[in-house]
Amino acid sequence: MKKFFQEPLPGVAPASLRGKLIVIEGPDCSGRTTQIELVSKWLELKGYAVVQTGLKRSLLVAEELEAALQGNVLSPRTLSLFYATDFYDQLENTIIPALRAGLVVIADRYVYTLMARAIIRGAEPSWVEAIYRMAVVPDLVLSLQVSPKVLVERTFQAHYQLDYWESGMDMGLSRDWFTSFLKYQRKLRLELKKMEERYGFEVINAGRSARSVDRDLKAKIATILDGFSDSE
Amino acid sequence: MVMGRAKNSGETAGEIKGRLIVVEGLDGSGKSTQAHLLxxxxxxxxxxxxxxxxxxSQIVxxxxxxxxxxxxxxxxxFSLIHATDFADRYERQILPMLxxxxxxxxxxxxxxxxxxxxxxxxxxxxxKKIYGFARLPDITFFYKLPLDTAVGRILQGRPQLKFFEAGMDLGLSDDIVESFKIFQGRxxxxxxxxxxxxxFTVMDATKDVHTQQEAARKIVESKIDLAPFRKRVTI
Incomplete structure (x- = not known):
């Protein structure tokens, strides 16, 4: 049966949530998007219906949140609460209905990234945890890990430049983007590392080929699916 | 005992020279008028x-x-979007002003x-956790009014009630006026x-506006030493 981190959302019975919630965590360019596509296709082939969700995709505030990020006008605390609004809108309007219907929900990042980002920007961990205490505990958290050095290379290959937020430029770590990116990604990684044991992450070395990563992910996912059989 | 005070409020003791006065009460309690007069x-x-x-706040x-x-x-x-709004206003205006x-x-x-x-x-x-970053007020005026009076004032002045204002999302009643009454009561x-x-400093909001304001001003004078807040004037 599904659990909530601390308390159920108002009006939601845990027993009604029959589906599976799989979370893929990892920084940008760790291969999340590719892997989610591969895994979704595979699940559908196996006869499981899939719903995808992710950060900053809510109907309610995604647009406003993006605008605020572009202008960089909000304080870290306000931004945390804004992201939380976005998260709960999707939790209540996408994730929970899908779980009730018995679907497999694949979340492209979840509360962990949101918590880590807030904490390294100075928020008190207990405050951040309290915000997300009505979130559904996932059935599986797959944490894709890539060293910051490899991330930089992949980022340049994909976008030819570093992203302001993914480089933590708002934090004043360094005026040099490259240095700031490395420092920021290390901090983020360290914060997520602290959560590994506590939240039961399955750590996946994503510095390898997409195929090897894919194989590992599918093996982990197979273990949590009801009625899964390996035969084609 | 004061509840829900978190340590992570972005301030340290002694740093705050300002004073925070809050007015609270139901819609129709006249609290905004009193705040304006203060x-x-x-x-x-x-x-x-x-x-x-x-x-x-503009952003949200x-x-x-x-x-x-x-x-x-x-x-x-609903709660989080207002908390976002509040945090923005608190950190941008209220806390710096204080x-x-x-x-x-x-x-x-x-x-x-x-x-x-x-x-x-x-x-x-x-x-309480979510809002734990906010400083607690020096004075909180609560404008207390019998439910029927408050509801009556709102219904008289603004017959078109809004969906959320009336608590229609709670499914208390299909009738918007009835829903509003139950919601405000709770x-x-x-x-x-x-x-x-x-x-809370509970104020009798059935009294006339002027009498209430006189009382509020006396309370402010007794609880806050106003002298340090006088603007320096150069002639």
Whole structure:
């Protein structure tokens, strides 16, 4: 049966949530998007219906949140609460209905990234945890890990430049983007590392080929699916 | 005992020279009028004073409006979107003003969220955590009025009730006026439970405006040493 981190959302019975919630965590360019596509296709082939969700995709505030990020006008605390609004809108309007219907929900990042980002920007961990205490505990958290050095290379290959937020430029770590990116990604990684044991992450070395990563992910996912059989 | 005070409020003891005055009460209790008059008085007397309204920040206004229009807000997102709005206003205006040594008057504060959102089903303990970064007021005036009087004033002046304002999302009644009455009744109960733990100064909002204001001004003078807030005038 599904659990909530601390308390159920108002009006939601845990027993009604029959589906599976799989979370893929990892920084940008760790291969999340590719892997989610591969895994979704595979699940559908196996006869499981899939719903995808992710950060900053809510109907309610995604647009406003993006605008605020572009202008960089909000304080870290306000931004945390804004992201939380976005998260709960999707939790209540996408994730929970899908779980009730018995679907497999694949979340492209979840509360962990949101918590880590807030904490390294100075928020008190207990405050951040309290915000997300009505979130559904996932059935599986797959944490894709890539060293910051490899991330930089992949980022340049994909976008030819570093992203302001993914480089933590708002934090004043360094005026040099490259240095700031490395420092920021290390901090983020360290914060997520602290959560590994506590939240039961399955750590996946994503510095390898997409195929090897894919194989590992599918093996982990197979273990949590009801009625899964390996035969084609 | 004061509840829900978190340490992570971005301030250290002794850093705050300003004073925070809050007015709370049901719609129709006349609290905004009283807050306005307090502001006019302090400002007219030459004190450094600033006025802040609930739900007035530009950045998330659009999202709030959109959510309300679509009626897509759940108790949790309703609460969080207002918390986002409040955090923005608090960190951008209220806290800097307090640090700069202003008297800040807030028309509604965290207690509005506590009362309204807990009635909608959010845990009070969760709400206290979320808003734990906010400093507790030096004076919280609570404008107390019998439910029927408050509801009557609103219905008379504004016959078109809005969906969320009437608590229609709670399914209390299909009739919007009836829903509004039940909802306001529950909000009032919730406020009254907070009166003691949060040290509300309860004001009799059935009295006439002038009498209430005289009383409020006396209380402000007795609780806050106003002299340091006088603007320096160069002639």
């Amino acid at each position: 502001y006019e008085w302090l400002s007219g007397m030459g004190y450094k004073v600033f006025f802040s309204e609930w739900n007035s 206004k659009g999202a709030t409006r959109k959510g309300k229009k679509r009626q897509a807000l759940t108790p949790t997102t 640090k700069a040594g202003y008297i800040v008057i807030c028309d509604r504060f965290i207690f509005t969220a506590f009362a309204r959102d807990s009635v909608r089903g959010c845990g009070l303990d969760w709400l 909000v009032l109960e919730s406020y009254l439970k907070m009166a003691k733990p949060y040290n």
